[in-house]
Amino acid sequence: MTEPVLKVDNLSIEFGPEGGALRVINDVSFSVGAGECLGIVGESGSGKSMTSLAIMRLIPSPPGRIATGRVELEGRNLLDLPMSQMPAIRGNDIAMIFQEPMSSLNPVMTIGDQISEAIMLHEPMNAQQRYKRTLEMLTLVGIPDPEKRFKSYPHEFSGGMRQRVMIAMALSCNPKVLIADEPTTALDVTIQAQVLELMRDLRTKFQTSIVLISHDLGVIADIADRVLVMYCGRVVEIANVDEIFADPAHPYTEGLLRSIPSETNEGQRLYQIPGTVPAVADRGTGCTFYDRCPKRMDICKNELPPHFKVSETHSAACFAIPEASR
Amino acid sequence: MSAVAEKPARMDDNGLIVQLWAAIRREPITQFFLFILIIIMVVAAFADFIAPYNPVQQSLLRLNQMPSADHWLGTDHYGRDVLSRIIYGARNSLLIGIISPIIAAVVGTFLGVVAGYFGGWADRLISRVVDLLLAFPALLLGILVAAALGSGFWDMVAVLTVAFAPQFARIARASTLAMRSEPFVEAAVSCGVGPLRIIARHILPNISGSIVVVLTLWIATAIRLEATLSFLGLGTQAPNPSWGNIIRDGLNNIFGSSWPIIAAGAAITLTVLAFNMVGDAVRDVLDPETRDD
Numbered sequence: 001m002t003e004p005v006l007k008v009d010n011l012s013i014e015f016g017p018e019g020g021a022l023r024v025i026n027d028v029s030f031s032v033g034a035g036e037c038l039g040i041v042g043e044s045g046s047g048k049s050m051t052s053l054a055i056m057r058l059i060p061s062p063p064g065r066i067a068t069g070r071v072e073l074e075g076r077n078l079l080d081l082p083m084s085q086m087p088a089i090r091g092n093d094i095a096m097i098f099q100e101p102m103s104s105l106n107p108v109m110t111i112g113d114q115i116s117e118a119i120m121l122h123e124p125m126n127a128q129q130r131y132k133r134t135l136e137m138l139t140l141v142g143i144p145d146p147e148k149r150f151k152s153y154p155h156e157f158s159g160g161m162r163q164r165v166m167i168a169m170a171l172s173c174n175p176k177v178l179i180a181d182e183p184t185t186a187l188d189v190t191i192q193a194q195v196l197e198l199m200r201d202l203r204t205k206f207q208t209s210i211v212l213i214s215h216d217l218g219v220i221a222d223i224a225d226r227v228l229v230m231y232c233g234r235v236v237e238i239a240n241v242d243e244i245f246a247d248p249a250h251p252y253t254e255g256l257l258r259s260i261p262s263e264t265n266e267g268q269r270l271y272q273i274p275g276t277v278p279a280v281a282d283r284g285t286g287c288t289f290y291d292r293c294p295k296r297m298d299i300c301k302n303e304l305p306p307h308f309k310v311s312e313t314h315s316a317a318c319f320a321i322p323e324a325s326r
Numbered sequence: 327m328s329a330v331a332e333k334p335a336r337m338d339d340n341g342l343i344v345q346l347w348a349a350i351r352r353e354p355i356t357q358f359f360l361f362i363l364i365i366i367m368v369v370a371a372f373a374d375f376i377a378p379y380n381p382v383q384q385s386l387l388r389l390n391q392m393p394s395a396d397h398w399l400g401t402d403h404y405g406r407d408v409l410s411r412i413i414y415g416a417r418n419s420l421l422i423g424i425i426s427p428i429i430a431a432v433v434g435t436f437l438g439v440v441a442g443y444f445g446g447w448a449d450r451l452i453s454r455v456v457d458l459l460l461a462f463p464a465l466l467l468g469i470l471v472a473a474a475l476g477s478g479f480w481d482m483v484a485v486l487t488v489a490f491a492p493q494f495a496r497i498a499r500a501s502t503l504a505m506r507s508e509p510f511v512e513a514a515v516s517c518g519v520g521p522l523r524i525i526a527r528h529i530l531p532n533i534s535g536s537i538v539v540v541l542t543l544w545i546a547t548a549i550r551l552e553a554t555l556s557f558l559g560l561g562t563q564a565p566n567p568s569w570g571n572i573i574r575d576g577l578n579n580i581f582g583s584s585w586p587i588i589a590a591g592a593a594i595t596l597t598v599l600a601f602n603m604v605g606d607a608v609r610d611v612l613d614p615e616t617r618d619d
Contacts, residue, residue: 056516091518098516104509108531117527118517169517 003075004031005209006055006094006177011069013047013054013233022280023067025050025233032177035203037210039224039241041217041256045277047233048213052179055211056096057086074176092122095170099182101163105154111138112150115169122173137168141198160191164198171202178202179211184219196223217260221245226313229253232277232288235307239314249308249316251295287318295320349611359603366597370416379407381414382565390583399589403579408586411567412593418568420597422479422561423549426486431541433487434494439525439533441495442502452495459492468551472560482561486548497540501533508532535609542605546598553594569594 011028014021025047032038040048053059055071057078071078073093081089090096098104106114115134119125125133131150138146141164154162163183170178180199184192200223202208214220220227220241227244229237229252237250248254255273265271275292287293287300299319307315350356369376378398385405393400399408441452459467467489475481505511506529514528549569555561556570564571569590576586 058512058516087515087518087520089518090516096513096516098509098513100509104513106510106514106528106532109527117514117519121518121523166513169513 004033005074006211007031007070007072008051008055009070009072011051011054011071012067013050013059014065014067015063017063021065021067023233024280025054028069028230028233028235030228030235030238032209032211034176034209035207036226037203037212037224039220039227040211040213040230041215041220041227042230043215043256043277046230048215048230049181050233051230052096052181052211052213055177055179056090056094057083087121091118091170091175092173093175094177094179095173095175097163097166097170097178097180097183099185101159101166101186104166105157105162107154110151110153111157111165115165115172118169118172133172137172138165140171140202141165141168142194143168160187160194163187163191163195167195167198167202171206171208174206175208177209177211179213181213182215183212185214185216192219199223217256229256232283233280234288234317236289236318237314237316238307239310239316243311243314247310247314249310249314249321250289250318251293251320252289253316255292255294346608346611350607353607356603356607359600360607362596363600363604366416366593366600367420369413370420373413373417377407377410377413379410381406381410381567383407390579392583393585400583400585402575402586403582408572408583408589411572411586412569412589415567415569415572415590416593416597418479418562418566419549419552419570419594422482422486422552422568423545423597426483427490427541427544427548429483430487430490430544431494431537434491434496435498435530435533435537437491438495438498438500439502439529442499443506443521443525443529449499453499456492456495456499459488460496464489464547464551465554468555469558469560472555477555477560477563479562482552482555485555486551489551490544490548493544494537494540497536498533501536502529505529505532539605539609542601542608545605546601549594549597549601553590 008031009029011025012023013025014023016022028047028051030038040051042048050059054066055078059066066079069079073089078086078089105111109117112131112134115137116130119130119133123130123133134150135146138149143149143161143164154165157165163186167183178199183199184195187195196219199210203210210223212220212224224241227239227241228235229244229250231252237244237248237253239249244253245257248257252273255271258271259273261270273292278288278291284290284302285304286302287296287305290296290300293300295318297319305317305319307317308321309315310321350360383406385401388397388401388405390403391397391401397407397409399412401407402411437452437456441449462470468485471485471488472481475484511524511528514524519528552561552568553570553573556568557574559571559574561570562568564575572586572590576584576590580587
């Protein structure tokens, strides 16, 4: 892999007062290369969105705080920059799409004005060039009749169209990294397919790196190159997408995959991982998955498993991985 | 999807005024009250040309007259023409009643948005001062400030501004807090929009609807409060007429002639009602989701 565009190193995030703070994100590390799509999966509360907000430095603070780690964009640590420089990076270098297209657009601004605003902030263009660029972006994301749609308000658009407008806004300044936080969760499957197709296109066309956050493994399988599995604020497994689906190494990933409804288990009761995610305050010193793990051993209770390499591109944090394959 | 896509974009290049006019044209009742409001304002502005008599000109020969062709609303116990006093009174009542809530809205909204958006010590400081001012009823606060400042025109404006600004600050702060956590504000922040622009383009336009509605309601209240203070002798001072002190004068002479009280009371009621009705129409236009086009 070439030099990564985005590199996150040992990121930890704490919430609460100094001393009594709770760590919601613990030692998360990953990197994304140019044109690569990294999928982040995990159930609700596993820290997927928190990680993406930390990259943009949008963690509400107080009470949140980035405790340790680095977020490097092309070698520059974003966490070292003064907060006043972040607006220049947001939208320009790293853009974000949120999971609620219905409310992610300002209801009293026209679609065109909102896209132009993003362009105006980062590109030295006059009003006419901005207008042209906005029309291009609308066409790019497949909004028919862009001249007319420029002057429409968000409430005149359907959910899928609003999500396309969000994508147009996010891409209007050619960001190096696009963070998509469950971009298709609120959409029906046909629109979902169109939006994913669009993202795939953009990736090949502009070499944009994508961080796709989802709890839908189908979406991940569809578009991601590599997958990061998060549980309780930790990375439990990271691998290429085919390795994850063919040969999951962590019992949590296995559980997730077994919970997908498919034709082979039709008619049977759908598998579910027993128990629930432990509360942040209840996490002991051992493996966070201990209570729910089918493969648990004595060592897991009090000792945190380190990441073991299963292959060059595949690693997982589990003691149950046989010595031979480490 | 196609049904939505086919729907023609309705919002043309129309400015706010054009839209407002279109909305008003559909509502005969709003039209009627807007018409009344315009008449009241024109009359107040051109009082010098419209009023048939000098409002402070007394005449012992014409005390307590009933309405007649010469004096449409009769005369009071100094023989002054009631219609002329109502017309000149409109000028004082309206100027104070409109200017002070507008100043209060600007000051209060600014404070409220700053408190709501930035939080921290700015929020604590502003909120405590607002709480302190809100603890006093507007009338009591008005009396206190009027006693301290006096009762000139700008003193009255200052009185009402101090009384009303906390209301705007509270509403602006609450709306800003709600807006700040809206996904579209988060989305704008993630696009690199800075705090000042977030406030100006994304928060203010979205809270302006509630501010304007509250403003029109407080214009009505300001007219009443000015009338109340003048009635209590703290507002516009005799012999200058305002609707409040016309009632005050009239009350002392209620058995001589009840026309001053009736006329001034009707003027206050009509003006307050008209501002409320037009305020509703303005709110409907400012909020695109209630705009029925």
